[in-house]
Amino acid sequence: MEVVPKMEAHLSKEETVDVVGYLARHFGPKDPGKKLVEEICSFCHGLAKLQGQEYTRDEWVNVTKGMIFEGAPVTEEEYSLILDYLEKNYGPPSKE
Numbered sequence: 001m002e003v004v005p006k007m008e009a010h011l012s013k014e015e016t017v018d019v020v021g022y023l024a025r026h027f028g029p030k031d032p033g034k035k036l037v038e039e040i041c042s043f044c045h046g047l048a049k050l051q052g053q054e055y056t057r058d059e060w061v062n063v064t065k066g067m068i069f070e071g072a073p074v075t076e077e078e079y080s081l082i083l084d085y086l087e088k089n090y091g092p093p094s095k096e
Contacts, residue, residue: 033085036078041067053090060086 011019038047044067055063060083068074074082 031085033081033083034089036074036082037085040072040074040078040082044070044072050086050090054092055086056091057083057087060091 037050041047064072064074064079064082064086068079
């Protein structure tokens with residue numbers, strides 16, 4: 001389907017970038033770390049607990065190790081993906 005190219009005729013370049021970003025975020029492939037957080041972390045608590053967090057990767061390591069100690073079933077590969085996701089989406093704001 002070529003919806004975006006047809007839309008481009010009616011959108012500015014900036015609007016096209018915004019539309020593509022929106023479609024990718026909401027309808028593109030799901031981040032594997034996000035999927036793991038939704039499936040594993042929400043097993044014991046709601047995801048609302050993540051809102052407003054701005055932990056560094058090291059702080060997320062401490063939090064997630066505690067959850068694994070309590071029984072969260074996470075492999076080493078999954079652990080890395082979860083930390084990547086949490087750091088990117090619930091870490092301190094980037095200094096760009």
